[in-house]
Amino acid sequence: MPGGSRGKVRPAFRRWRAGRPFWGGLLLTLGGAEVLLTLKASLDVILHVGMQGLAGYLLPTVMLLCGVLILFNPAQRLFYSVIGVLVSLGTWMTSNLGGFFVGMLLGIVGSCLTFGWLPDQEPRVSRRQRRKAAEAERALAAPLEREAGQTV
Template sequence: MSGIASHRASPGARAWRGFRGWRRTRPFWGGLFVLLGGAEILFTVWAPLGVVLHVGMQNFIGYLVPYVIILLGVLLWFNPAQRIFYSLIAMICALGSFLTSNMGGFVVGLLFTLVGAALAFAWAPEDPPPAPEPVAEPESAAPAPASPPSAEDPSGVRRVAAPQEQDQNTLPPEEQWRSEPPAWNAPGPGPKHAE
C-alpha cells in the first residue's frame, strides 16, 4: 500500500476535524450554555410538579421566554456576527425568566443562560495569520554577463549564468561592508599654511 493511501483519514476523523473547524469560528460554548439553560427552563415549566410556580401571565410568557432563549442559543451558533445582540437579549430573557418561568428554572436554567450569554458576549473571532511579506530583491543584483557559445554546446544557444543570491540573514563579505575612511581623516600632508 502506498504511503498516501495509508495516511488517509477515516470519515469519522474528517467529520470531527470539520466540526472542530466549524466550532472555532463561532461562540460555540456560549451558544451551548444558552441552549441548555433555555431547555432547562422549558422543562421546569412543563414539569407536572405541585411546586411549579406560575407568576404573571401563566401560560403565554412562561412558555415564550424559554423558547426565545433556545432560539437565541441556536442563533449564536449559526449567525455569530450578531453575537453581541443575541447575548444581550439572552441575558434579559434569563433575568425575566426568574419572574415568569419558575424562578428561571429553579435558578439552574437562569445561571446556565447567564453564563452562556457572557461567554458569547466575550467571544472574539481569531485574527487570520499575517500574510508573509515578499522578499525584496537587492538593487545591486545584476545578471552575470552571458558567455559565448562554447564548443561543448553544439546547439549554439547562449547560456546566461544565474545571479548569485546571498542569504538575507548573513553579513556580506568583509570587503563589501568596510568603507574607506573619509578624506579629511586620512593621514598625510595637510593643507599648507602661509607663514
C-alpha cells in the first residue's frame, strides 16, 4: 500500500499547521539558522565583523528559539514575535549585517507574520471546494429555472 500512511499524515499536519502561525515561525527559525551559519563563514566572505563575542551567537540563537517556540506554543505568539523582531534587528550590528541582510529580513518578516496572525479566523476554503460548491448551486438552480419557465 504505497499511499496508505501518507493519506493520514497530510490532513493531520494541515490541522496542526492551521492552529498556529506556521509560516511566521518557520521564517523566524530559518532567519536565525541563516544568521548562525553566516557566523561560520570564512574571513574572505565576512563583511562586518561586529561584536563576535557572546552577542554574535546569542541573538541568532534567540531568533531560532523564538521561531521554534512560536511553532510549538502559539498561545504566547505576541511575546515571541516582539522579541523576535527586536533580536532580528539586533543581528545587524552583531552578526555580519544580519546574515548579509537575508537572515535579518527573514526574521523581521516572520515576526510580523506571527504578530498579525489571528487564531479565531475561519480557515480559508480552498479554490477546489469553492468550485464544487458553485457547480452544485448551478446544478440545483438549473431545474428550478426550467420549472419556472414552464409555468409562466
